[in-house]
Amino acid sequence: xxxxxxxxxxxxxxxxxxxxxxxxxxxxxxxxxxxxxxxxxxxxxxxxxxxxxxxxxxxxxxxxxxxxxxxxxxxxxxxxxxxxxxxxxxxxxxxxxxxxxxxxxxxxxxxxxxxxxxxxxxx
Amino acid sequence: xxxxxxxxxxxxxxxxxxxxxxxxxxxxxxxxxxxxxxxxxxxxxxxxxxxxxxxxxxxxxxxxxxxxxxxxxxxxxxxxxxxxxxxxxxxxxxxxxxxxxxxxxxxxx
Numbered sequence: 001x002x003x004x005x006x007x008x009x010x011x012x013x014x015x016x017x018x019x020x021x022x023x024x025x026x027x028x029x030x031x032x033x034x035x036x037x038x039x040x041x042x043x044x045x046x047x048x049x050x051x052x053x054x055x056x057x058x059x060x061x062x063x064x065x066x067x068x069x070x071x072x073x074x075x076x077x078x079x080x081x082x083x084x085x086x087x088x089x090x091x092x093x094x095x096x097x098x099x100x101x102x103x104x105x106x107x108x109x110x111x112x113x114x115x116x117x118x119x120x121x122x123x
Numbered sequence: 124x125x126x127x128x129x130x131x132x133x134x135x136x137x138x139x140x141x142x143x144x145x146x147x148x149x150x151x152x153x154x155x156x157x158x159x160x161x162x163x164x165x166x167x168x169x170x171x172x173x174x175x176x177x178x179x180x181x182x183x184x185x186x187x188x189x190x191x192x193x194x195x196x197x198x199x200x201x202x203x204x205x206x207x208x209x210x211x212x213x214x215x216x217x218x219x220x221x222x223x224x225x226x227x228x229x230x231x232x
Contacts, residue, residue: 045225046160046211048213048224061221062124062221099215102215105220106222107216107220108222110158110168110170111170111173111179113167113169115166
C-alpha cells in the first residue's frame with residue numbers, strides 16, 4: 001500500500017521560506033516514479049508546483065520556478081519542497097503525490113496522493 | 124503552455140442521472156495524455172481516468188473517459204450522492220514538458 005505523508009510548519013511568515021517534506025512508505029522512492037508537489041489555495045483549483053525524479057532531476061512550474069526547489073533523499077525515502085519569499089498568495093493546502101514514469105519526458109499523472117498539509121502565511 | 128478549460132463550471136443533477144463534463148485544451152495533447160480526478164472536500168484528489176480513457180485501479184465502470192486531441196469528456200453514469208465533488212482534468216503531454224490542471228467542474232447531486 002503506497003502511502004505519502006506531508007509534514008512541516010503550518011504557519012510561515014511573509015517573505016520567509018516554506019519547507020515541507022513528504023515521506024513515502026509502502027513503495028520504493030527509487031522506482032520508476034515521479035514525485036510531485038501540488039497545491040490548492042482557498043477557493044481555487046489545483047496548481048502543479050513541480051516534480052522530482054529519484055536521481056534528483058527536477059521540473060518546475062514556470063510561474064514558480066524562481067522560488068522553488070524540490071529535492072529527494074532516497075536514504076530517508078522522502079522528498080521535500082522549498083518555496084522562498086512566500087506571500088499571502090502562497091497560503092494553500094500542499095499535496096505530495098506519486099506518478100508513474102511513463103517515459104523520460106516527465107509525462108505523468110498522479111495516482112497516489114498524501115492527505116495534504118495546510119500552510120498559512122501570516123506574521 | 125497548454126491551457127485546459129473545463130465546462131460547465133457547476134453541474135446540478137439528480138441521483139441516477141448521467142453527468143457529462145468537458146475539458147478543452149488550447150492545443151493538441153500529445154498521446155492523449157489527459158487524466159481526470161475527483162476531489163471531495165477535506166480529502167486528497169483521487170485519480171479516476173488516465174491516458175484519456177483508461178480507468179484507474181478500483182474505479183467503478185460508471186466513470187468513463189473519452190476524447191482526443193483537444194477535446195475530452197468525463198462521463199459519470201448512474202449518479203450517486205457520493206459523486207458530489209469537484210472534478211479536474213490534467214494534461215501531461217505537452218512539449219516542452221509541463222503539467223497543467225483545468226479550473227474544475229463542481230458536480231452537485
